[in-house]
Amino acid sequence: QIKAIILSAGQGRRLLPLTENTPKCLLVVADQPVLARQIDALLAVGIDHITIITGFQMDLIEDLLQQRYANYPDIKTLFNPFYEVADNLASCWIARGEMNGSFLLLNGDTVIESALLQKVLNSTSAAITLSVDYKASYDADDMKVQLDANDWVQQVSKIVPPHQVDAESIGLLYFREQGAHLFRQAVEEALRHPAELKSWYLSIIDRLAKQHLVHACSVSGFRWCEIDFIEDLARAGIIFSSCHHD
Numbered sequence: 001q002i003k004a005i006i007l008s009a010g011q012g013r014r015l016l017p018l019t020e021n022t023p024k025c026l027l028v029v030a031d032q033p034v035l036a037r038q039i040d041a042l043l044a045v046g047i048d049h050i051t052i053i054t055g056f057q058m059d060l061i062e063d064l065l066q067q068r069y070a071n072y073p074d075i076k077t078l079f080n081p082f083y084e085v086a087d088n089l090a091s092c093w094i095a096r097g098e099m100n101g102s103f104l105l106l107n108g109d110t111v112i113e114s115a116l117l118q119k120v121l122n123s124t125s126a127a128i129t130l131s132v133d134y135k136a137s138y139d140a141d142d143m144k145v146q147l148d149a150n151d152w153v154q155q156v157s158k159i160v161p162p163h164q165v166d167a168e169s170i171g172l173l174y175f176r177e178q179g180a181h182l183f184r185q186a187v188e189e190a191l192r193h194p195a196e197l198k199s200w201y202l203s204i205i206d207r208l209a210k211q212h213l214v215h216a217c218s219v220s221g222f223r224w225c226e227i228d229f230i231e232d233l234a235r236a237g238i239i240f241s242s243c244h245h246d
Contacts, residue, residue, distance in 0.1 A: 003047070003103040004050045004103060005051050005053065005106070006038055008023065008035060010088075010108065012027075018230065027227065041114040044114035051077070052108075053079075055079065055084075089199040089204070096188060099180050105175065107226070109228065112224045120219065123215070124217070127179030128208060132168060132170065132217065132219070134220055144167075152212055155210075225240070
C-alpha cells in the first residue's frame with residue numbers, strides 16, 4: 001500500500017495578500033483548492049493513505065478535510081510547530097513516522113493531474129524517483145536538476161550552473177522501500193545539526209543522488225503547476241480549467 005505525504009505547513013508569503021489568512025495550499029485553482037486537487041488526484045490512482053503536514057492556519061485545512069474527506073479515515077494531518085522558523089526539511093522530520101514502505105512526497109504548492117501520478121508510479125524501479133520536466137531556460141527560483149545519459153540525477157539545487165542544467169524538479173518524489181528507509185535516516189541525521197533547520201529536503205536528495213540512488217522520471221506533457229507567485233495562480237487556472245479534461 002503506497003502512502004502519500006503532502007508538505008503544506010507554509011504560509012506562502014510570496015503570495016501575500018492572498019495568504020494573509022489562508023495557507024497557500026487552500027488557494028483556489030479553477031474552482032478547487034490546491035490541496036483538494038492533490039488529494040483527488042491521489043485518490044484517483046488508488047492512494048488513500050494521505051498525511052498532510054500542516055502549520056499556518058491548520059484549522060482551515062482540517063475544516064476542508066472534514067467537509068470533503070470525512071469518509072476517508074486514512075487522510076489525516078500532522079502539525080509542524082516549527083513552520084515559522086524552519087524550512088520543509090523539518091516537515092519531513094515531523095512526517096518521518098510515515099516513511100516506511102513506499103510513499104510519494106508532494107510539495108503543498110504543486111498542482112498535478114492523476115495521469116502524471118500514474119506515470120511516476122509506473123516509472124523505472126529506483127530507490128528514489130524524482131519527477132522532472134524540461135523547458136528552454138530556467139530561472140533563479142527553479143529547482144534545477146543535472147542528469148547523466150541514463151537519467152540518473154547528478155545534482156539537484158537552485159544553484160546548478162546554467163550549462164549543467166538538464167531539467168527542473170516539479171516537487172513530487174516517489175520513494176520505494178529502500179529509498180524510504182535511506183531518506184528517513186538522512187532526515188533524522190540532518191536535523192541533529194541546528195543549521196539544517198533552514199534546509200530544504202532536496203538538499204538530502206542531492207546528497208543521495210551522489211550515491212546513484214535517484215532516478216529521474218519525465219512528466220513532460222502532463223499537467224502540473226507550481227504556485228509560488230500570484231501570476232502562477234492564473235497560469236494554473238488556465239492549465240486546470242474544465243476545458244482540459246483528465
